[in-house]
Amino acid sequence: MTVPVLEVEDLSVxxxxxxxxxxxxxxxxxxRIQPGEVVALVGESGSGKTTTAQxxxxxxxxxxxxxxxxxxxxxxxxxxxxxxxxxxxxxxxxSLIPQDPGSSLNPVKTIGAQxxxxxxxxxxxxxxxxxxxxxxxxxxxxxxxxxxRARQYPHELSGGMKQRVLIAIAIALQPSLxxxxxxxxxxxxxxxxxxxxxxxxxxxxFGTAVLLVTHDLGVAADRADRLxxxxxxxxxxxxxxxxxxxxxxxxxTRQLLADAPSLAKAERRAPRPVGEGDDAVVVDGLVQDFDxxxxxxxxxxxxxxxxxxxxxxxxALVGESGSGKTTTxxAVVGFQxxxxxxVLIGGADPAALKGExxxxxxxxxxxxxxxxxxxxxxxxxxxxxxxxxxLNFERLPKPDRARKVRDMLxxxxxxxxxxxxxxxxxxxxxxxxxxxxxxxxxxxQVLVLDEAVxxxxxxxxxxxxxLLDTLQRDLGLTYLFVSHDLAVVRQIADxxxxxxxxxxxxxxxxxxxxxxxxSDYTRELIDxxxxxxxxxSA
Amino acid sequence: MTSxxxxxxAVPARPARRPAFSWLGRLQPGLLLSWAVIAIVTAWAVAPGxxxxxxxxAGVPREKLRAPSAEHILGTDALGRDLFARLVHGAVNSxxxxxxxxxxxxxxxxxxxxxxxxxxxxxxxxxxxxxxxxLSVPSLLLSLAIIILLGFGTVHAAIAVGVTSIGRFxxxxxxxxxxxxRSDYVEAAFGSGGRFGAVLWRHILPNSVASVIALAAVxxxxxxxxxxxxxxLGYGAPPPTPEWGLLIAEGRNYIATSxxxxxxxxxxxxxxxxxxxxxxxxxxxxxx
Numbered sequence: 001m002t003v004p005v006l007e008v009e010d011l012s013v014x015x016x017x018x019x020x021x022x023x024x025x026x027x028x029x030x031x032r033i034q035p036g037e038v039v040a041l042v043g044e045s046g047s048g049k050t051t052t053a054q055x056x057x058x059x060x061x062x063x064x065x066x067x068x069x070x071x072x073x074x075x076x077x078x079x080x081x082x083x084x085x086x087x088x089x090x091x092x093x094x095s096l097i098p099q100d101p102g103s104s105l106n107p108v109k110t111i112g113a114q115x116x117x118x119x120x121x122x123x124x125x126x127x128x129x130x131x132x133x134x135x136x137x138x139x140x141x142x143x144x145x146x147x148x149r150a151r152q153y154p155h156e157l158s159g160g161m162k163q164r165v166l167i168a169i170a171i172a173l174q175p176s177l178x179x180x181x182x183x184x185x186x187x188x189x190x191x192x193x194x195x196x197x198x199x200x201x202x203x204x205x206f207g208t209a210v211l212l213v214t215h216d217l218g219v220a221a222d223r224a225d226r227l228x229x230x231x232x233x234x235x236x237x238x239x240x241x242x243x244x245x246x247x248x249x250x251x252x253t254r255q256l257l258a259d260a261p262s263l264a265k266a267e268r269r270a271p272r273p274v275g276e277g278d279d280a281v282v283v284d285g286l287v288q289d290f291d292x293x294x295x296x297x298x299x300x301x302x303x304x305x306x307x308x309x310x311x312x313x314x315x316a317l318v319g320e321s322g323s324g325k326t327t328t329x330x331a332v333v334g335f336q337x338x339x340x341x342x343v344l345i346g347g348a349d350p351a352a353l354k355g356e357x358x359x360x361x362x363x364x365x366x367x368x369x370x371x372x373x374x375x376x377x378x379x380x381x382x383x384x385x386x387x388x389x390x391l392n393f394e395r396l397p398k399p400d401r402a403r404k405v406r407d408m409l410x411x412x413x414x415x416x417x418x419x420x421x422x423x424x425x426x427x428x429x430x431x432x433x434x435x436x437x438x439x440x441x442x443x444x445q446v447l448v449l450d451e452a453v454x455x456x457x458x459x460x461x462x463x464x465x466x467l468l469d470t471l472q473r474d475l476g477l478t479y480l481f482v483s484h485d486l487a488v489v490r491q492i493a494d495x496x497x498x499x500x501x502x503x504x505x506x507x508x509x510x511x512x513x514x515x516x517x518x519s520d521y522t523r524e525l526i527d528x529x530x531x532x533x534x535x536x537s538a
Numbered sequence: 539m540t541s542x543x544x545x546x547x548a549v550p551a552r553p554a555r556r557p558a559f560s561w562l563g564r565l566q567p568g569l570l571l572s573w574a575v576i577a578i579v580t581a582w583a584v585a586p587g588x589x590x591x592x593x594x595x596a597g598v599p600r601e602k603l604r605a606p607s608a609e610h611i612l613g614t615d616a617l618g619r620d621l622f623a624r625l626v627h628g629a630v631n632s633x634x635x636x637x638x639x640x641x642x643x644x645x646x647x648x649x650x651x652x653x654x655x656x657x658x659x660x661x662x663x664x665x666x667x668x669x670x671x672x673l674s675v676p677s678l679l680l681s682l683a684i685i686i687l688l689g690f691g692t693v694h695a696a697i698a699v700g701v702t703s704i705g706r707f708x709x710x711x712x713x714x715x716x717x718x719x720r721s722d723y724v725e726a727a728f729g730s731g732g733r734f735g736a737v738l739w740r741h742i743l744p745n746s747v748a749s750v751i752a753l754a755a756v757x758x759x760x761x762x763x764x765x766x767x768x769x770x771l772g773y774g775a776p777p778p779t780p781e782w783g784l785l786i787a788e789g790r791n792y793i794a795t796s797x798x799x800x801x802x803x804x805x806x807x808x809x810x811x812x813x814x815x816x817x818x819x820x821x822x823x824x825x826x
Contacts, residue, residue: 333729362731375722379744388740389730435726442730 003075004032005177005209006056006094011069011079013048013055024067025051027233033177033209038200040212040224040241042256044457045428048233050099053179053213055079057096058086074176091118095170097180097199101162101187105154111138111165112150118172137168142198160191167198174206181213188320188484193528196223215457218262218487218531221245229253259462261487262531280446280478281309281332285341288327301327303502304341309495311445314472314479316489316510318525319499325482328499329450332480333367334358346445363393366439370451372431376423382409382434383419389442408437411474413467429460433467440471448480453488465492487529490514498522569820572813579810582629592623594780603796613798615788621799625806628780632762632810635696635774635781639761642700644754647707648747654708655715655746656738662712669708677702681764685773692781695774699764703757710753714746721745755818759811766807782807 013026026048033039041049054060056071058081071079073094078086090096098104106114115134119125125133131150138146141164154162163183170178180199184192200223203210214220220227221241228238229252236250248254288302302324309315317325330336332343334350342349345365353361369375376385386405390396396404406416412433423431432452439447449468453461469492471477483489489496489510496513498506498521505519517523582589592610597618604614612621654665672680681698688694718724719742727737762782768774769783777784782803789799 335725335729359731359733362729367726367729369722369726371722375726377723377727377741377745380740388727388732392731392733392736438726438730 002035004072005035005037005074006033006211007070007072007075008032008052008056009070009072011052011055011071012067013051013060014065014067015051015061016063016065022065025233026055028069029230029233029235030069031228031235031238033211035176035209036203036207037226038203038210038212038224039226039228040214040220041228041230042214042217042220043230044215044256044459046232047230049213049215049230050181051233052230053096053181053211056211057090057094057179058083059096088122091169091175092122092173093175094177094179095173095175097163097166097170097178097183099182099185101159101166104166105162107154109153110150111152111154111157115150115165115168115172118169122173124173133172134168137172138165141165141168141171141202142194143168159187160195163187163191163195164198167195167202171202171206171208175208177209177211178203179211179213182215183212184219185215189486189528189530190320190524192219192530199223216262216530217256217260217458218529222530229256255459259458260531261458261461261465261485261491262529278311279308279344280311280346281307281315281480282344283307283328283332283341284344286328286331286338286343287340288324288331288336289339301502302331302338302499305497305499305502305504306341307495307497307504307507309446309478309480311478312472312476313494314481314492316481316483316493316496317499318483318486318489318496320484320525322501323499324502325484325499326450327502329367329448329480329482333365333448334361359392363442364444365446365448366442366444367448367450368432368435368439368452371455372428372435373423375435376431378423381420381422382414382426385423385434386437386441389438393442404441408441411440411471412437413463427460428456429464432456432460432464436464436467436471440475440477443475444477446478446480448482450482451484452481454483454485461488468492486514486525487531498525566820568816572816575809575813576817579629579633579806582626583633584630586623586626586630589626590620590623592620594619594623594627595778603792605796606798612802613796615796615799616792621785621802624780624785625782625803628782628785628803631692631775631779631781632765632783632807635692635699635765636758636761638693638696639700639703639765640754640758642697643703643707643757643761644750646700647704648711648750650704650708651711651713651750652715652738652743652746655712656719656734656742665708666712669705672702672705673709677764678767681768682771682773685768690773690776692775692779695765695768696761698773699761699768702764703761706757707750707753711746711750714749715742718742718745752818752821755821756815758818759814762807762814763811 009030011026011029012024014022014024016022029052031039041052043049051060051064055066058078066079069079070077073089078089112131112134115137116130119130119133124130135146135150138149143149143161143164157165183199184195187195196219199210202208212220212224224241226239227241227244229236229250231252236252237244237248244253245257248257284306286302286305287300289298289300292299305328307315317328319325331338332345334353337351343351348361350358350361383405386408387401390401390404409416409419414430414433418426418430423434426434453464456464465488468479472479481489481493493510495508496510497504498513500521506513506517506522513522514526517526599618601614602616602618604610606613610620610622612625614620650665650669654662680702684698684701685694688697724737724741727741765774766783766786769781770787772787774783775781785803786800789796789803793800
């Protein structure tokens with residue numbers, strides 16, 4: 001049998017806390033990667049998957065420490081090596097595609113200089129030949145006009161293009177192992193698919209092994225030969241991808257599979273009974289322009305969007321970044337006056353309201369934000385956060401307020417014990433529940449969810465979606481659900497509008513749009529949903 | 539390659555201490571010393587009688603310009619007054635002056651910054667241009683001008699010093715407010731029907747005030763120095779008040795024969811300013 005590219009044996013890593021205590025985050029992890037193989041390290045946040053990857057390449061955070069175990073690269077144990085010694089192999093024999101392309105390139109150096117740098121560090125060739133090689137690499141990763149790109153700076157490139165540059169750097173010296181740490185989680189689905197295709201293609205061409213770190217079981221299912229499922233720093237299960245997906249042995253893997261929206265077998269909730277002629281939200285010919293700074297030009301973010309949402313149902317707005325979703329949301333909740341067109345919420349037009357009337361209008365529609373870490377005031381307790389909207393309108397006596405807050409907390413499924421905690425003591429999912437409780441405490445008719453589950457792990461995401469479903473049934477709420485994730489939309493929405501560059505390219509009942517998309521763009525979006533390999537084999 | 543920075547490998551952990559003594563490891567001697575200096579000077583201001591029995595104002599002419607001795611540990615001045623007694627009794631003037639100065643700067647400056655940062659547009663532009671003017675005049679010149687307008691005296695000197703720091707507080711408060719103002723939780727508060735004033739008070743102020751408080755601690759040391767400067771120039775407390783700056787000015791005439799008269803009050807001012815600065819920096823670091 002051939003020598004594995006990477007062999008990790010009984011690896012344990014811990015982080016030193018502020019107060020001197022050490023916390024074990026990776027515990028007795030062992031796995032092997034054979035040449036040319038794609039191995040996916042799957043787990044939720046806090047499972048130790050990124051820490052494992054960082055330990056392999058010797059880039060643990062300053063307070064991290066390898067407590068034990070061996071990391072053998074082609075048979076040689078590198079776990080005890082100094083940084084200086086590791087420098088010689090990093091980039092050359094083992095390289096990294098980082099998570100966030102936005103912050104992983106040096107903003108003051110040209111793209112070409114950054115690709116040349118890796119060649120110069122490892123003393124390959126002279127300047128002229130390195131420059132030529134850099135352009136060649138940029139062409140290889142599918143960037144158009146590579147000579148031009150080499151002279152551009154990172155801010156002139158889109159997220160997907162930056163990730164291609166990082167891939168070019170990673171493959172420059174044709175390493176035997178590439179570690180891809182969530183290489184596409186910051187990118188739109190269609191871009192994600194192209195980037196993963198590229199990694200696949202390069203792997204086949206060079207015979208490079210890939211360690212793919214991802215939280216998305218759908219991506220792992222599509223791309224990996226073998227899966228390693230991590231939870232709480234321990235391996236729950238590992239083996240060939242097809243076997244694990246077909247017959248998961250551990251309960252945790254089964255849970256992950258059940259919760260991943262892209263892998264769910266068309267299991268959707270019962271559609272809402274649609275009443276006649278009663279629209280809670282009407283958007284009619286919405287146009288939103290923004291002035292461009294400097295040149296005095298105008299940019300049209302939303303162009304003639306129209307849809308209506310029946311009371312008690314869920315309408316989804318789907319699109320990639322820059323499609324005008326968030327702009328639409330801001331006009332709908334009355335944070336922004338539309339350039340043209342009309343928005344009606346329960347018969348009232350927020351653009352026509354001012355001052356006190358606008359304030360009263362806000363009771364009818366509430367917004368839940370994408371990032372549960374930024375939308376809660378870090379200095380308030382959970383009780384204060386949920387109580388605050390009540391203080392803004394007619395003052396209930398204190399005991400009534402407290403009762404209302406407690407009721408709402410129970411509705412969103414949080415224990416009473418969290419009431420006097422601060423947001424930072426809560427997990428992401430718990431915070432999002434608090435944000436939902438704050439939005440619902442005023443008994444609004446419409447709840448706008450702006451990517452409200454996108455930042456959450458799949459199991460937490462499934463729980464929040466379940467909660468939203470229950471709340472809708474109990475309270476008769478109308479949801480406007482904004483998302484880039486078609487799989488989630490398919491689960492929760494009744495009707496959908498697909499946005500592309502500010503225009504509505506498709507709309508109608510969810511199942512109809514999914515079965516017979518009328519536009520190429522919608523078709524491309526649907527094709528880009530990860531996890532299709534599994535769906536086809538099932 | 540940009541993503542491969544060299545990070546020093548973590549040094550092997552020291553043997554774990556028992557948690558009860560773990561704070562010893564984080565002790566900073568400089569910070570401790572600073573707190574001690576401030577504590578002593580505060581005690582001087584609160585209860586000067588505990589430290590010296592001598593009268594700071596009435597001198598004994600026979601005992602003028604004595605060198606430090608057992609009886610007068612820091613010697614006496616030209617009128618035969620005990621220098622140590624004058625230092626101890628002077629603490630209350632210098633410290634309360636600094637407090638007033640910082641309070642003026644903190645309250646007025648934060649208010650301007652808060653209003654400018656949260657309203658934006660024209661109000662912001664007008665307020666910040668006024669602040670620019672304040673910052674562009676040299677602070678000593680500005681405080682002298684204000685004293686001439688208000689009249690001499692300890693409180694007036696303190697206010698004059700405070701006015702010079704308004705600009706700095708306003709700038710900092712505004713930048714913090716603008717950051718907080720853009721956050722989702724402030725928008726959510728408006729979205730749930732919050733009135734402007736309520737949101738300002740509940741969310742924007744508490745979340746932007748931390749670094750302003752840190753600046754106040756640093757500014758405290760500067761204020762002592764500025765008040766002493768004004769006292770030295772004769773714009774502060776009138777004689778025979780034992781204010782520190784005045785002590786330095788009075789001792790200056792005898793620097794050739796009785797150098798301690800100028801040097802010791804000068805050293806006290808330097809120590810207190812350094813201590814206040816050190817504490818201010820530690821406060822700033824904790825809030826970040």
